[in-house]
Amino acid sequence: MARHIAIVEDEPAIRANYVEALTRIGYQVQGYASRPDASRAFALRLPELVIIDVGLGDEPEGGFDLCRELRAKSAALPIIFLTARDSDFDIISGLRLGADDYLTKDVSLHHLAARISALFRRLDALGRPSAKETVVEHGPLKLEAERMRITWNGVEVPLTVTEFWMVHTMVRFPGHVKNRDQLMREAQVVVDDATITSHIKRIRKKFIAIDPAFDAIETVHGAGSRWKP
Amino acid sequence: MSLRFKLLLIALSTLALPLAGWLFVRQMEQLLRQGQEQTLIATANALAQGLDALGVPLPPTGSALYVQRAPGRMVVDGYGDDWNLLTPFTQHLGPPSAPGKLSLLLCDDTEWLYLYASVRDATRDRVDANDPRASSADHLTLTLQRGDLTRRYLIASAAPGHFDALTLGDASDNALPTIVEGVWQEDGSGYRVELRLPRAQMPDRLGLGMLDSAQRVPEPVDTLPLLRMSKSLSTQLARIVPDGLRVRLISDEGWVLGAAGALADATGAKDARRRWLEGFVYRSLIAPQVSQAANFAPSLPRLDATEVWQALSGITATAWHRGNGEGDVVLAAAVPLKAGGEVHGALLLERTSATLPLLTNRALLSLGGASLLALVLAGGILFAFASVLSLRIRRLRNAAEQAVRAGGRSEVPLPLTNARDELGDLARSFSRLLEESAAYTDYLRTLASKLSHELHTPLAIVKSSLDNLDHQTLPADAQTYVARARDGAERLGAIVRAMSQASRLERAIAAAEPEDFDLAAVVRGCVDSYRPLVAPRRLDADLPYDAVPMHGAPELIAQALDKLVDNARGFAPENGWIRIALHATGDGARIAVANSGPPLPPAMHDRLFDSLVSVRDASVRGETPHLGFGLFVVRLIAQAHRGSANARNLEDGSGVEFVLELRGMPRRPLAGS
Numbered sequence: 001m002a003r004h005i006a007i008v009e010d011e012p013a014i015r016a017n018y019v020e021a022l023t024r025i026g027y028q029v030q031g032y033a034s035r036p037d038a039s040r041a042f043a044l045r046l047p048e049l050v051i052i053d054v055g056l057g058d059e060p061e062g063g064f065d066l067c068r069e070l071r072a073k074s075a076a077l078p079i080i081f082l083t084a085r086d087s088d089f090d091i092i093s094g095l096r097l098g099a100d101d102y103l104t105k106d107v108s109l110h111h112l113a114a115r116i117s118a119l120f121r122r123l124d125a126l127g128r129p130s131a132k133e134t135v136v137e138h139g140p141l142k143l144e145a146e147r148m149r150i151t152w153n154g155v156e157v158p159l160t161v162t163e164f165w166m167v168h169t170m171v172r173f174p175g176h177v178k179n180r181d182q183l184m185r186e187a188q189v190v191v192d193d194a195t196i197t198s199h200i201k202r203i204r205k206k207f208i209a210i211d212p213a214f215d216a217i218e219t220v221h222g223a224g225s226r227w228k229p
Numbered sequence: 230m231s232l233r234f235k236l237l238l239i240a241l242s243t244l245a246l247p248l249a250g251w252l253f254v255r256q257m258e259q260l261l262r263q264g265q266e267q268t269l270i271a272t273a274n275a276l277a278q279g280l281d282a283l284g285v286p287l288p289p290t291g292s293a294l295y296v297q298r299a300p301g302r303m304v305v306d307g308y309g310d311d312w313n314l315l316t317p318f319t320q321h322l323g324p325p326s327a328p329g330k331l332s333l334l335l336c337d338d339t340e341w342l343y344l345y346a347s348v349r350d351a352t353r354d355r356v357d358a359n360d361p362r363a364s365s366a367d368h369l370t371l372t373l374q375r376g377d378l379t380r381r382y383l384i385a386s387a388a389p390g391h392f393d394a395l396t397l398g399d400a401s402d403n404a405l406p407t408i409v410e411g412v413w414q415e416d417g418s419g420y421r422v423e424l425r426l427p428r429a430q431m432p433d434r435l436g437l438g439m440l441d442s443a444q445r446v447p448e449p450v451d452t453l454p455l456l457r458m459s460k461s462l463s464t465q466l467a468r469i470v471p472d473g474l475r476v477r478l479i480s481d482e483g484w485v486l487g488a489a490g491a492l493a494d495a496t497g498a499k500d501a502r503r504r505w506l507e508g509f510v511y512r513s514l515i516a517p518q519v520s521q522a523a524n525f526a527p528s529l530p531r532l533d534a535t536e537v538w539q540a541l542s543g544i545t546a547t548a549w550h551r552g553n554g555e556g557d558v559v560l561a562a563a564v565p566l567k568a569g570g571e572v573h574g575a576l577l578l579e580r581t582s583a584t585l586p587l588l589t590n591r592a593l594l595s596l597g598g599a600s601l602l603a604l605v606l607a608g609g610i611l612f613a614f615a616s617v618l619s620l621r622i623r624r625l626r627n628a629a630e631q632a633v634r635a636g637g638r639s640e641v642p643l644p645l646t647n648a649r650d651e652l653g654d655l656a657r658s659f660s661r662l663l664e665e666s667a668a669y670t671d672y673l674r675t676l677a678s679k680l681s682h683e684l685h686t687p688l689a690i691v692k693s694s695l696d697n698l699d700h701q702t703l704p705a706d707a708q709t710y711v712a713r714a715r716d717g718a719e720r721l722g723a724i725v726r727a728m729s730q731a732s733r734l735e736r737a738i739a740a741a742e743p744e745d746f747d748l749a750a751v752v753r754g755c756v757d758s759y760r761p762l763v764a765p766r767r768l769d770a771d772l773p774y775d776a777v778p779m780h781g782a783p784e785l786i787a788q789a790l791d792k793l794v795d796n797a798r799g800f801a802p803e804n805g806w807i808r809i810a811l812h813a814t815g816d817g818a819r820i821a822v823a824n825s826g827p828p829l830p831p832a833m834h835d836r837l838f839d840s841l842v843s844v845r846d847a848s849v850r851g852e853t854p855h856l857g858f859g860l861f862v863v864r865l866i867a868q869a870h871r872g873s874a875n876a877r878n879l880e881d882g883s884g885v886e887f888v889l890e891l892r893g894m895p896r897r898p899l900a901g902s
Contacts, residue, residue, distance in 0.1 A: 011686055017693035024700055084685035089736060105689035106722045109696035197784045198737065221754040221787040 002028040003120060006047035008038045008066060009082070010057045014105070018051070021109045022116070035062040039069060046074055049119060051112075052099075054083040054090060064097055071098040076126075078119040082107070092202075101161045111188040115161050122148040136171055138227070141216070143171055155210045162187045163203050170217065170227040179224035200225050232622070236615035240608040247600035254596060258589045262560075265582060266547040269562040273545075273578040276476060277566055279469040280576070285462060287566055287573035288480040289454050294320060294435055295484045296457040297530050299338040307389070307414030307423045312336075312345050318530050322437055331369075331439045337457065341425040344371075344411075346437055349419040354442035355387040358395035365442065369422060370397075372436035373405050374452045380405045384422055386413035394424075406430045431455075456480055458530070462487030475527065477577040478566075481541055483531045486574070492552065492559060492581045511558075511590050520550040525561055525579065532577065536563045540575035543567070552581050618652075621645055625656050632663045677858070678732030681725045688725060691718050727858055734788075734862050738869045741782040743894035748779040748786065748818050752811045755790050763798050763807055766824075771810035777818050780893040781870045789866040789874075790820065792859040793887050797824035800885065817872060817892035825884040829876060837876050838864035863889065870894055 005027045009015040015031040022029045030047065032038035034057050042050075050070060056062030067079055081094040081102040094102045101115055125146040136143040140153045148164045150157045159167065169186035170178050178186075180196050187199075200217060207214040216228045300314040309316065315334050323330030327349075334345040346369060356366040368385035371394065380400070386392040394409040401407075411424025426432075438450030462478060466489035470476045473493035478486045524534035525548075536546035540563030552559040561579045565572045624644045632643065643663070645656035695715050703711065749772055756770045779786075790809075797807045805825035812819045829837065838860045860874070867874040872890040879886055 011690065013690040014686070014693055017690065017697050021693065021697050021700075024697075084682055084689070089740075105685050106692065106725070109693055195733075197788075201784075219784065221751040221783055223754060223758045 002026055003049065004028045004030070004047045005049045005051065005116065006038065006041070007031045007051045008033075008035065008056065008063065009051070009053045010034065010055070011053070018109070018112075022113070025113055027116070033057070035059055035066050038066060042070065042073070046070075046077060048123070049078045049080070049116060051080045051082050054081060054085055054094065064093060067094070067097045067099055076123070078123065080112075080115060080119070082112070091198075095160060099160070103162075114188045118148060118161055118165075121146065138171055138174060139216070140211070141171065143168060152207055152210050152214070157206050157210060159203065159206060163199060163206075166199060167203060167217075167227075170225060174227040175229040177220050177224045177226040183224065232619045233612060233615040236611045237608060240604070240611045243600070243604045243607045246603060247597060250596040250600060251593070254589055254592050257592070261588070262549070265560055265580075266562065269560055269578055269580055270545055270547065270564065272471070272474070273562045273564040273576055276469055276578060277564055277576050280465070280478075280566070283465055283469065285465050287568050288456065288478070288486050290481050290571060290573055293454045293456045293480065293482065293484070294333065294335055295480075295482075295530060296342065296455055297334070297336040298458060299336045299343065303336065303338070303341070303343045303425070305343070305412055305423050305425050307412035307421055309345060309347070309421065315530075323439075330441075331437065333437055335435075335455070337428065337431075340428055342428060342431050343423070343425045344437075345421070345423045347419065347421040348439055350441050350443075351418055352441070352443035353415070353420070356385055357387045358383050358385045358393060360385070360387070363395065365440075367420075367442045368440050370436075370438040370440075370450055371409065372434075372438070372450050372452050373426075373432035374434040374436075375404050375430075375432045378402055378404050379452070382409045384409070384411070384413075384424075386420075389414050389420075392422075404430065405432060456484050456486060458485060459487050463489050466490075473580060475579045477527075477532070479532055479537060479541070479563075479575045479577055481572055481574050483533060483537060483541065485530055485532060488527065492579060510593060520548045522550040522552070522559070525550050525559070525577075534561075534563075536561060537575060537577060539563065540565050540577070541572060543572050558582050621648075621652055625652065625659065629659050629663070633666075675732065677728040681729035684721070684725045684728075688718065688721055692722070730858050730862065734785075734865055738782075738785065738865060741785060741869065741894070743781050743896070744783070745778060745780050746783045747776040748783075748891075749773055749775070749777040749811060751783045751787055752790065752809065752820065755787050755794075756809055759794050759807075759809075763794065763801075765803055766798065766801050767806040769806060769808040771808065773811060773813060775813075777811060777813045779818060779870075779891065780896060781891065782894065785866045785869065786820075786891070789863045789889060790822070792863050793820075793822040793889070796859055796887070797822050797826075797885075800824055800826040802826060805884075814890070817870075817890065820889040820891065821886055822889075823879060823884055823886040827885075828878040828882060829885055838874050860887075863887075867891065 005022055007015055007018050007022075007029060009018065009031065010033055012033070015033065019029045019031045030041065032041060050066075052063040052066055054061065054063035056066070059065070063081060063083065067081070070077055070079060075098075079099045081099045082105060083090065083094075083102075084105050091102045100119055103112065103115070125144075125148075134145040136145065142151045142154075144150070145168065148159075148161065150159055150164065150167060165187040166183050169183055170176075183196055183199075197219075200219060204214070204217050207216070217225060218228050219225050295318070297315050297318060301311065303311050312334050315336055319332045319334055321328040321332045323332070330349050332347050336343050348367075348369070350367060354366040356363050356368075358368070360366070363383060363385050366385060368383055371382045371384060373380050373382075380402075381397040382394040383397055384392065384394045390413060392411060392413045394411070396407060396409070406426050409424055409426070411422055414421045414423075432455065434452035434454050436450040436452035466476050466478060466487050470490040473490075475488070475490045475492050477488045480486050520534065520536075524532065534548060536548040539546035543565045545565070546563050548561045548563075550559050550561065551557065558581075559579050560582050561577060563575050563577045566574045566576055621644075628641070628643045643656050643660045645652050646660050647653065648656065691714070695711060695718060698711055753770075753772055756768065756772070760768055794807065794809070801807055801824040807825075808821075808823045810819075810821045810823075812821075860876075864874045867889050870891040870893055872892050875888045875890075877886055877888070878884075
């Protein structure tokens with residue numbers, strides 16, 4: 001049965017494009033133009049994944065409100081923010097509300113699809129027993145690739161899909177410096193240097209929140225970042 | 230030239246004041262003089278009429294011989310030594326063809342009338358007076374006339390020394406001397422005769438003739454009246470001359486016949502030095518054209534001044550000359566003495582005029598003092614005014630420059646904006662201008678991020694549409710266009726990202742959490758990673774071995790370094806070089822990135838680090854767009870580290886150097902991090 005995805009986007013051309021593209025991939029996609037429309041529909045039935053634009057018509061932060069609403073209804077519902085806004089502040093706000101990823105609109109459909117399938121994969125993996133799970137363990141770090149789940153000293157680190165992929169890239173070859181391009185490719189995003197840096201910083205902070213002594217991620221200025229072996 | 234000195238120069242225009250005053254004083258002095266001249270002329274005319282009323286005989290007209298007063302004891306020896314003082318007034322009696330051939334001097338004392346004649350005659354024919362040939366040889370004939378009696382004497386001598394003149398004709402009457410004797414002296418150029426006659430036998434008229442044996446021209450001898458300084462005339466003049474005036478009666482040949490009165494001495498009790506100064510001021514500023522006093526000296530037997538000759542020709546004349554005292558001026562007026570339409574002589578009247586210089590000097594000095602005071606006062610006021618003015622202008626300029634440097638934003642308001650004068654207007658205009666400039670700068674600063682934000686959505690439409698198009702079955706040749714469209718969209722995306730870079734960075738800086746790190750390690754790491762990027766250009770690094778501690782955001786500094794190196798790479802030719810140097814400074818560090826290549830345009834030095842400013846050739850298209858954000862970002866990062874970013878051309882002209890001065894971010898309380 002096709003997975004049900006909802007797209008809340010006020011720009012009809014983009015909405016149509018996304019709906020068509022995701023439909024082609026095999027999802028069952030429903031587009032909504034405004035927050036009230038979406039809210040009404042979600043009251044009847046929750047989709048399995050929601051893609052939300054932050055600015056919705058007259059409501060500049062309508063996406064955030066909708067996200068809050070949805071998170072209240074379901075803690076596990078994957079939510080992706082897709083927006084023209086690209087400031088760190090917006091990203092942090094969005095992620096704090098419990099979004100699973102935050103993408104700027106210049107992300108390609110291909111990358112978006114990769115994320116969606118990754119999120120569904122994780123959803124599936126969580127529902128299944130962890131029998132044939134690929135687990136990478138590195139010191140206190142435990143990385144479950146299928147579930148896209150990382151724990152540090154047994155505590156789960158709440159990473160977005162993008163962040164998970166970055167950590168995954170570094171952890172697969174500890175000690176190797178992963179430069180911007182590699183991280184970008186693995187994380188399936190096209191962003192600039194500063195954004196990569198802020199991603200890395202954010203990841204580090206999330207680890208530090210669990211373990212203040214965390215220093216496994218090292219930045220080699222001018223080169224990139226690596227996981228300390 | 231500064232405003233102050235310009236105004237001081239303008240203050241010099243008050244110098245016209247004393248100039249005008251000086252001209253005025255001169256005018257006044259001239260008027261005063263004219264009045265005095267008129268007065269003196271009137272007095273002189275009155276004197277002339279008085280003389281006429283007294284029945285004073287007028288001097289005869291025509292030629293005359295003047296008997297001077299003996300300067301001392303005269304020795305009759307044929308030598309002219311004792312006549313030296315009188316020789317300037319020698320009278321020439323020679324023939325019209327050679328007037329200097331025979332010259333005569335006469336003088337008298339209480340007893341004698343002395344005669345000194347000198348003849349130029351190089352061809353001598355010497356005989357004695359009683360020689361029969363005497364009448365045809367060189368000789369002099371002296372004719373004396375007294376009343377009706379006339380007697381002639383032949384003077385000749387064969388040798389120098391004493392001679393006896395041969396009395397011609399009857400010698401019985403005692404009224405004239407019967408025997409004339411004297412001394413004869415001679416030299417190669419001629420001979421001289423000196424003789425004396427007793428005053429008792431003094432003639433009225435005298436004639437002296439000569440015969441040069443070489444020329445043998447018979448000389449008709451006229452007797453001429455004898456004129457002398459007359460005591461009786463002087464007495465009569467003294468009776469009519471007012472006090473303080475000097476009067477002289479002059480014959481029609483300029484000989485002084487009578488004199489009376491004396492010039493009042495106006496020296497007074499004044500300080501001599503002061504009088505000298507006043508005299509100097511008067512002479513040099515007011516009356517520099519006074520005549521020579523020597524022409525009017527009282528001892529002169531003959532006056533040779535122009536004014537005297539003018540009077541003798543029948544026209545009244547006045548002259549100013551210096552007096553005895555310092556600063557004195559003497560006014561002389563000469564009026565002709567006429568009888569029957571014929572000028573018989575002139576009356577020269579002189580008066581010291583001490584009040585005139587005094588008055589004019591006083592006027593001049595007070596004028597000078599007043600104008601000097603005015604000059605100093607005006608100069609001082611103008612200087613003070615100009616100082617205040619230029620001080621205000623400088624304050625305004627400094628404030629404006631500072632505000633311009635700060636990009637139109639100034640923490641302190643411009644000075645003078647409350648002033649009500651033109652400077653206040655200027656300050657207000659500046660202030661408005663700066664506000665507009667600041668607003669414009671802000672607009673520019675945010676324009677890019679606003680624009681990029683707005684462009685995101687249409688770009689997303691294009692990209693998602695292209696993504697969708699990939700899944701349509703398109704003819705093969707249409708695929709090319711899709712690829713091109715995708716390429717264009719990618720580039721557009723890069724541009725949009727670059728445009729929002731600055732604003733994102735500003736937020737990143739605001740959110741940056743400064744940490745302590747070793748700047749040298751960061752730069753070293755960066756340099757290593759640049760090597761493959763900048764190849765084949767040479768990359769030199771000048772980094773210290775010791776750690777360079779810095780408090781700040783290493784990733785931001787690395788980013789700034791990225792921009793600088795990227796910039797350097799863009800300008801350095803393929804065979805060029807890039808040099809990265811790091812030095813610890815007193816309270817921070819200095820990173821310099823230099824590259825070979827073309828120098829910066831001079832006008833761009835200051836603006837290079839502004840937003841949207843790029844010196845790159847627009848025709849050179851790299852893989853990334855250059856919108857002029859890179860160096861702006863560098864500056865933002867430098868400023869975040871309390872430093873600055875500067876660009877300059879290398880002194881040897883081989884390239885350009887960008888310098889980043891960093892002092893570290895301000896430390897925050899630990900609780901905040």
